[in-house]
Amino acid sequence: MRTDIIEIRWHGRGGQGAITAAKIVANAAFVSGYKGVVMTPTFGTERRGAAIFTSLKISKNKIYDLSPIATPDMVIVLDHTLLEEVDVTAGLKENGLVVLNGPKPVSEYTFKGMKVAVSDITTHSVEAGLPPGIINSGIIGAFSKASGLVDIDVLIDAIEKEFSTKRPELNSKAAQIAYDNTAIGGM
Amino acid sequence: MHIIESGNVAAATGVKLSRAQVIAAYPITPQTPLTEKLSEFVEGGELDAQYIPVESEHSAMGVCIAASTAGTRAFTATSANGLLYMNEQLHWAVGARLPIVMCVANRGIGAPWTVWNDQQDTIAQRDVGWIQIYCNDHQQIIDSVIKAFRLAQSVSIPVMVCYDGYLLSHTYMPFDQPEQSKVDTFLPKFAPTHFLNPDDPANFNTVTLPDVRPGLDGKMAPGYIEIRHNLQEDLRASLDVYEEIDTAFAKDFGRGGNPFVEQYKCEDADFVAVCIGSLSYQLRDVIDIMRDNGVKIGVMGVQMYRPFPNQAIIAALDGKKCAIVFEKALSYGNQGALYADIKSALYNSKDKPLVHNYILGLGGREIKTRHLLDALNESCTAPETFGDSPRWIGLKL
Numbered sequence: 001m002r003t004d005i006i007e008i009r010w011h012g013r014g015g016q017g018a019i020t021a022a023k024i025v026a027n028a029a030f031v032s033g034y035k036g037v038v039m040t041p042t043f044g045t046e047r048r049g050a051a052i053f054t055s056l057k058i059s060k061n062k063i064y065d066l067s068p069i070a071t072p073d074m075v076i077v078l079d080h081t082l083l084e085e086v087d088v089t090a091g092l093k094e095n096g097l098v099v100l101n102g103p104k105p106v107s108e109y110t111f112k113g114m115k116v117a118v119s120d121i122t123t124h125s126v127e128a129g130l131p132p133g134i135i136n137s138g139i140i141g142a143f144s145k146a147s148g149l150v151d152i153d154v155l156i157d158a159i160e161k162e163f164s165t166k167r168p169e170l171n172s173k174a175a176q177i178a179y180d181n182t183a184i185g186g187m
Numbered sequence: 188m189h190i191i192e193s194g195n196v197a198a199a200t201g202v203k204l205s206r207a208q209v210i211a212a213y214p215i216t217p218q219t220p221l222t223e224k225l226s227e228f229v230e231g232g233e234l235d236a237q238y239i240p241v242e243s244e245h246s247a248m249g250v251c252i253a254a255s256t257a258g259t260r261a262f263t264a265t266s267a268n269g270l271l272y273m274n275e276q277l278h279w280a281v282g283a284r285l286p287i288v289m290c291v292a293n294r295g296i297g298a299p300w301t302v303w304n305d306q307q308d309t310i311a312q313r314d315v316g317w318i319q320i321y322c323n324d325h326q327q328i329i330d331s332v333i334k335a336f337r338l339a340q341s342v343s344i345p346v347m348v349c350y351d352g353y354l355l356s357h358t359y360m361p362f363d364q365p366e367q368s369k370v371d372t373f374l375p376k377f378a379p380t381h382f383l384n385p386d387d388p389a390n391f392n393t394v395t396l397p398d399v400r401p402g403l404d405g406k407m408a409p410g411y412i413e414i415r416h417n418l419q420e421d422l423r424a425s426l427d428v429y430e431e432i433d434t435a436f437a438k439d440f441g442r443g444g445n446p447f448v449e450q451y452k453c454e455d456a457d458f459v460a461v462c463i464g465s466l467s468y469q470l471r472d473v474i475d476i477m478r479d480n481g482v483k484i485g486v487m488g489v490q491m492y493r494p495f496p497n498q499a500i501i502a503a504l505d506g507k508k509c510a511i512v513f514e515k516a517l518s519y520g521n522q523g524a525l526y527a528d529i530k531s532a533l534y535n536s537k538d539k540p541l542v543h544n545y546i547l548g549l550g551g552r553e554i555k556t557r558h559l560l561d562a563l564n565e566s567c568t569a570p571e572t573f574g575d576s577p578r579w580i581g582l583k584l
Contacts, residue, residue, distance in 0.1 A: 064468040
């Protein structure tokens with residue numbers, strides 16, 4: 001089995017922009033030297049509000065297998081209310097990482113044997129000046145802080161490029177505030 | 188420049204770079220984002236083309252036939268039942284020798300309805316006379332679209348560029364966008380010798396008789412069977428033409444070199460897995476696992492399915508112990524279509540391999556590495572006892 005692929009599963013609700021967030025991270029990872037990036041959305045059942053997930057695979061080498069992630073290294077959860085309806089840690093590797101947009105302190109969230117990073121993205125995004133509910137730029141900041149995988153400056157460039165016509169500065173500000181306010185715990 | 192986008196956007200970008208002049212399409216999942224992107228390009232002034240919305244796929248192909256007959260570069264795209272609805276017009280387009288290019292995001296056919304991937308839609312159209320090229324990733328999609336326009340106008344035969352629905356159409360990965368100026372040099376303007384021109388009225392594709400007959404100019408004109416014979420000859424000759432085009436593309440853009448089949452670890456292999464589309468890439472990782480276990484095995488993707496590259500198939504498989512053909516389509520009541528074609532090609536080879544057939548992934552059933560490993564192990568362990576009937580992978584009966 002290939003061991004060079006980092007597998008990141010994104011959980012969100014239809015309309016929250018999980019796919020766009022994963023695409024931004026894919027772009028930033030590619031710029032950072034990961035020549036293999038593949039982002040595979042869940043197929044065919046996207047409805048606004050419904051639980052969806054998307055698979056992002058990252059490697060220094062070309063990726064050939066496009067099948068959905070079964071054993072992620074980390075999961076990114078855009079909406080803490082999903083915890084009640086989806087087993088977000090399904091298949092998560094031991095010592096894996098959960099990055100969560102949630103309102104409570106990090107100590108309130110426990111995932112057995114996993115690291116957890118929490119940021120109140122919903123609040124931080126409004127502080128950044130975004131309309132309520134825009135959270136997919138903020139979650140990228142939390143991802144960067146918690147995973148250390150892609151540099152925040154590269155991610156902010158990718159955010160401003162993706163949102164070039166949709167409040168690019170406010171979206172990157174939301175990512176920066178989230179980056180500065182991500183608490184890491186667990187294990 | 189590299190961008191990370193979906194396979195549908197890769198296809199649309201290839202069409203834009205090829206400067207298609209008329210686009211007619213009807214939306215159908217999973218093709219829809221392709222033609223949406225093209226309508227954006229046209230609306231935003233990035234592509235100087237007529238975008239003609241139509242009420243059905245049959246009309247989409249009808250518009251492409253008219254546009255191509257008038258001497259313009261025409262494009263459409265579809266999937267599954269949309270492609271089937273075009274069927275009569277597909278025959279017409281190729282009989283009229285019109286160099287239309289069409290992308291098909293492969294999807295299973297209803298009934299029952301499925302929006303997910305298999306390849307029954309285009310495989311079922313293998314006998315209409317269109318050239319069929321299949322892609323394994325986004326780079327091959329954008330490059331194949333550009334090559335397809337040049338091939339189509341070189342041989343006056345329409346070309347389908349096929350790629351797996353969702354697996355490629357909706358998945359994001361990096362690919363290089365060729366420079367417009369280089370594409371303009373590679374793909375000359377479409378300048379047909381005959382086209383519908385109000386200043387020079389003519390009839391096209393009128394009734395032919397069973398036999399030859401003198402034309403208005405006194406010269407003998409071909410009958411239906413001669414015209415169809417010429418199509419067959421030109422289709423066979425288009426294998427060489429495509430090889431030349433692929434070589435020219437590789438020289439200009441540094442990519443290509445595998446116009447008919449793409450092989451991975453096949454050189455010293457006893458066993459070769461064979462399939463069409465993105466599955467041939469997924470199988471690479473499985474082949475590596477098999478190799479780690481000491482099995483001499485490789486995988487080959489078939490890139491051009493019509494005209495069928497018999498010589499390339501023989502060159503790749505002659506002398507091997509066993510070819511294991513995986514298919515996401517079936518000639519119902521018989522076997523996998525690719526399996527039958529490969530056996531037919533190998534009938535004339537000196538040292539024929541055994542050939543096995545597996546059917547899998549219909550209607551988007553997930554193809555798991557474990558299933559592929561089990562199938563390959565089954566084939567490699569006792570190759571002589573497999574039989575001539577396809578076996579099914581991942582069934583939950």
